[in-house]
Amino acid sequence: MALRFFNTYSRSIEEFHPLDPDGRAVKMYTCGPTVYSEAHIGNFRAYIFEDLLQRHLELRGFTVQRVMNLTDVDDKTIRGSRAANIPLAEFTAPFKEAFYQDLDTLQIKHADSFPAATEERFVQAMIAMIEKLIGRELAYQADDKSVYFRINRFPKYGHLAHFDLAELRSTGRVKSDEYDKEHVGDFALWKAWDEEDGAVWWESPWGRGRPGWHIECSAMATTLLGEQLDIHCGGVDNIFPHHEAEIAQSEGCSGKPFVRYWLHCAHLLVEGQKMSKSLGNFYTLRDVLAKGYRGREVRYALLRVHYRAPLNFTWEGMEEARQALARIDEWLRRLREAAGAENLPANRAVAIEDDKFAAALDDDLNISAALGHLFEQIRESNRELDGGIDAARALAWLQWWERINRVLALEAGAEKPSAEIARLAEERVHARLAKDWQKSDELRDALQARGWDVRDTKDGQLVTRRAGA
RNA sequence: GGCGGGGUAGCCAAGUGGUAAGGUCGGGGUCUGCAAAACCUCUAUUCGCGGGUUCGAUUCCCGCCUCCGCCUCCA
Structure with a gap:
């Protein structure tokens, strides 16, 4: 089209x-x-x-x-x-x-x-x-x-x-x-x-x-x-x-x-009203960042509504953006894990022929339809992941995403845990081996307070940067 | 007054002349030491209101209500 x-x-x-x-x-x-x-x-x-x-x-x-x-x-x-x-x-x-x-x-x-x-x-x-x-x-x-x-x-x-x-x-x-x-x-x-x-x-x-x-x-x-x-x-x-x-x-x-x-x-509204200093709803980007949000979350929140429709900026909307991105992050993490750390030759992957995302954008930049399709595909591929997929298939999904992300530019930058975070995580692994649940939970709280989520999977503890932190 | 853009679930939002995508929130389930995530599942007899056209309208037409914007240096 x-x-x-x-x-x-x-x-x-x-x-x-x-x-x-x-x-x-x-x-x-x-x-x-x-x-x-x-x-x-x-x-x-x-x-x-x-x-x-x-x-x-x-x-x-x-x-x-x-x-x-x-x-x-x-x-x-x-x-x-x-x-x-x-x-x-x-x-x-x-x-x-x-x-x-x-x-x-x-x-x-x-x-x-x-x-x-x-x-x-x-x-x-x-x-x-x-x-x-x-x-x-x-x-x-x-x-x-x-x-x-x-x-x-x-x-x-x-x-x-x-x-x-x-x-x-x-x-x-x-x-x-x-x-x-x-x-x-x-x-x-x-x-x-x-x-x-x-x-x-x-x-x-x-x-x-x-x-x-x-x-x-x-x-x-x-x-x-x-x-x-x-x-x-x-x-x-x-x-x-x-x-x-x-x-x-x-x-x-x-x-x-x-x-x-x-x-x-179209214009941006804030909490349903025109942004103005006298109403106290006037925000620079830096004001929003100061409330603890990250650039990609603001990007998502401002991107997700069709450009010719008024966009109502709300803090609830920022939370929604954070959650939606966290879901994408987790999906990518699982795909990368399934694709394996070793570099699989790209040609091993059978490309996923699906142009619906871009086709939606062809139609006067219909971003809502495009994102709707992305999330449908995330659900589909998550099902595949739950069923256990091979590395080539996971890689194919990653390639599909990378093409989409050239337009969305929403992927989080990798961030390595600091020495302190690594130490807390290590202590928690030992606490869990000793089945010291109280200490384990305390360490989890400590990590979360520092902006890192902790999860226990069948392959062990997983520590990831929390969205927005 | 003129010219535009909106009004679809708690919130955000797509969409089509043939019976309502998706996100988020909330409820239930699987999993888990507990969580979290993921997955499954439930949540609009209904698309601002009133008419009309039609076998059938949220979608087309008419009228109305309502919100927002522009009308001389605001993205």
Whole structure:
């Protein structure tokens, strides 16, 4: 079955075919974070969805070239740097670093490039684009010295969001001093310097100033990926105005369709409500880790709901993620044991022909159906394990899993017991041989308190790292 | 008001014009010194509400209720 995605532009499911004549190379652009603070779990829901998309495309044989921008100049970053009384770059650097660490924690593949808006070559690219837009009368400099995009000259403006511009209602978020524009919907391409910007400015044909948010993405995307992209992603809140503006700017310059497939993920709710600091339900990834959860558990919790459905983040859901992963861990442990420590030649295993997991993902990334199938197969193979299976069969199951895990990226890293854990475990073995059950149970409690589960099997004691510990 | 996305078991959630995947939780069982894990087993006469089409609708159509989001720089 062909790969297909819901395209926000057409509001329908479409078969996916990249622009590449060979049908293999995929150019993908994803809006990244504004680095004025640590990213929150809602941000990561979007990045995990994009990671799932990239990994599945790769599983299906596509070569994905992916760009994710970092917005390191805007009102919030400038405000933060002034409050901290340090230069802008110094203010944003630790948040960039934290972001990369968080991506690793969540096993999100790094993009091929993470362009930052303040890089000189991109600023120059933005200026060049704005000049071109002015030359085509798609932009103008207003009395306030800022440059705006003239939306009335771009008839497609509003198509992505399916908005009729005449019916737009103001929500009061428009700054009241923006009366220099020809149309309230005209958006800033270049913002003239004002005192609030402090030392943050670049020279331009229109005087000192800084780029508008939307032009950053257009410039970085077209500089790094070319005038036409296959896929562009983000959260639904980016549809309007951000992505709408990107289309207007990019196509205004190139005259070519900017993006073939627009994919947007729904929001994350926390305990049924929008995440907000005032409600006290605002969490960064690090907040969740501080409660004792691990990155893979957060990844599972944010991954398991279809990207176009709202995802309700709850602590109960985190526990569910922990249990589900523990089940996968135990299944893998048993399979490895059955496959044997010695390296069985891979060709001894009769491959398990089962593509249902990936086939589910072909259908607009139906992760729930895919995971449902995984767990059905886990039950099936556990039955086989209970009945005693040969090493080749166990290896075949492991190979089946490894393919799936290229997309899920949920496997735990191996962790060796410390000397203390090993000593406690050894003592417990002796206690059990002496049938000293009281001491045995005490040692088990001691190990569990240190994050290790202890089980007694027919082959002896088994000590494993507890999920989430 | 306009434009979207949801409402399926305690919780999360898939799905189809033909009689409800999967996860998690809970009950029972096998196993165990006790546990744990694994496996077996039970838990929605029912898919927000009301109509309609149909032999048959959770699925299609109409109306309504409700939650969430966007409507000019929030993933």
